[in-house]
Amino acid sequence: MSPHQLKKQTRRLSRTFFARPAPEVARDLLGKLLVHKLNGHTLAGKIVEAEAYLGDDDQAAHAARRLTSRTKVLFGPPGHAYVYFIYGMYECLNLVCEPDGIAGCVLIRALEPLAGIEEMQSRRPATHRLRDLASGPGKLTLAMGITRALYGCDITRGDLQVREFSDADPVEIVTTTRVGISVSRDLPLRFYIKDNEFVSAR
DNA sequence: CCGCGGATCTTCT
């Protein structure tokens, strides 16, 4: 998909899209396009897997503890990026949801690469199969060049954005429990596109 | 294909 096609066939999501409950936003993000313009390159992938994280009622959510310097963006206005560092070497991308003052976000867990694929591959030299390029929360941030430098950035303006296809087909969604957490394990807050080979942990 | 463990460091207790 060329940058020209991307601009013509898709449009950027606005803040109202994100100003809703996180589980609802997580479902609706499936099939949308995550785009990062970086150093003259346009990197893009279709969102095929996402998880919702809530506030007080979700002990697995970073926002459940309290408001800290790390989590403060979660309590702010929707449509901003929450990027955090984990396990000493990876970064994960979340999109802040809910109205201003209410915590909640969606973790982007896997992408189907659609544009700037060679650039993504150069960022993940150890990977050879396309389906492994961005099929995990740590993998996709590496492939897309997303770092903590983007903490708090406005997704509705600027170089990191989410776009929707004007002719999007409805997607078939599978709901499961979330991956890699030790508490609040039973909540059905993971969503992915059925039969999509770019989903993590198949 | 599957399971296991090491790497590595920020954040909060």
Add this chain to the structure above:
DNA sequence: GAAGATCCGCGGA
């Protein structure tokens, strides 16, 4: 001081 919203390479089947 310990845990953590992960990934990769290794060994075995």
